[in-house]
Structures are given as structure tokens and as C-alpha cells.
Amino acid sequence: MVKWLLLLAGISTVLVVYLSDPDLSTSGADHNAQSVNRASSMLPGPGVVHNVVKPVLTKPLEVDQSRSALLSMRWAHEHGDARTPPLRRVPETTEPPTAAELADPKAYANYEQRQTLKTYASFVKAASTEIPKIQGEIQQGRDQGIPPDQLAVGEEKLKRIQQMRDTLLAQYPQLNP
Numbered sequence: 001m002v003k004w005l006l007l008l009a010g011i012s013t014v015l016v017v018y019l020s021d022p023d024l025s026t027s028g029a030d031h032n033a034q035s036v037n038r039a040s041s042m043l044p045g046p047g048v049v050h051n052v053v054k055p056v057l058t059k060p061l062e063v064d065q066s067r068s069a070l071l072s073m074r075w076a077h078e079h080g081d082a083r084t085p086p087l088r089r090v091p092e093t094t095e096p097p098t099a100a101e102l103a104d105p106k107a108y109a110n111y112e113q114r115q116t117l118k119t120y121a122s123f124v125k126a127a128s129t130e131i132p133k134i135q136g137e138i139q140q141g142r143d144q145g146i147p148p149d150q151l152a153v154g155e156e157k158l159k160r161i162q163q164m165r166d167t168l169l170a171q172y173p174q175l176n177p
């Protein structure tokens with residue numbers, strides 16, 4: 001879908017430039033060759049294109065508006081698309097700062113520290129439950145004959161999660177479950 005949109009955008013840009021440039025809109029093979037040479041001289045690389053025939057548009061292009069893709073895009077533009085995720089997801093556990101915390105820089109710094117510790121605590125909790133699952137998946141991969149280089153990727157991720165969990169627990173002992 002994206003490829004078609006990019007192609008359509010490129011074609012429409014070429015048509016707009018073609019129709020709006022007075023030098024390009026005149027006919028004549030000699031002038032056409034000059035325009036092509038001028039355009040090709042802007043492109044990187046050697047060589048000049050010769051004997052190129054431009055199409056002459058006698059009427060504007062008509063678009064079949066009964067097509068479902070066009071209608072779908074128009075409807076999504078006007079009403080949104082239910083499949084798109086929200087732009088900003090705020091966890092339910094996030095508490096907004098109070099007016100006093102917003103007014104006092106030290107109180108706001110304490111608020112930020114509390115929020116940071118909540119984030120770290122949720123990581124430590126999730127890591128503690130996910131590490132055994134990842135270890136089991138790696139062992140299952142070994143049993144099924146997964147190539148060692150693919151297993152190494154999973155083992156590296158597991159090692160990094162364990163290191164981050166251990167670092168957080170060393171820096172913030174109050175996060176121990």
C-alpha cells in the first residue's frame with residue numbers, strides 16, 4: 001500500500017511540474033530534446049537521454065472514486081482508523097504531580113524520583129518473572145536444534161536483562177521483591 005502511495009505521489013509531482021512549467025508545455029521535438037537534456041543534466045551520472053517523446057495531456061486525469069482504497073483512505077482521514085494505537089499511552093499507575101509539587105522544585109524532584117523508582121521496580125518485577133521463561137525458551141531451542149548463532153542472540157538478551165536487574169537491585173536495595 002505504501003509503495004503505491006509513494007508511486008502515486010511521484011507521478012503526481014511529475015505531472016504538476018510538467019503542467020506548470022511553461023518551457024515543458026510547448027510542443028516540438030527540438031524543444032523537447034532540449035528540455036530532456038536540461039533535466040538529465042541535473043541527474044547524477046554520465047550520459048544524456050535522446051529521442052524521448054513526452055505524452056501530451058489533452059484533458060485532466062480522472063480518478064475512479066468508486067475504488068475501495070480511495071474511499072477507505074478518505075473515511076480514515078475524516079474519521080480516524082480504529083486500528084491505530086493511541087499516540088500516548090499513560091500507564092494507570094502514573095500519578096500526576098500535585099500543585100504543591102509543581103510549585104516547589106525540590107518537591108517535584110522527589111516526585112520524579114518516586115516515578116523513576118516505580119519504573120525500576122516494575123522492570124525488576126517483570127525481569128524476575130520473564131528470566132525463567134526466556135531460559136526455558138533457550139533450552140527448548142537447544143533441544144530442537146536451533147543454530148548456535150540464533151541461540152546466542154537470545155542468550156545475549158537474557159544476559160543484558162539479568163545485568164540490568166542486578167544493577168538496579170545493587171543501586172536501589174529497596175526494590176528487592
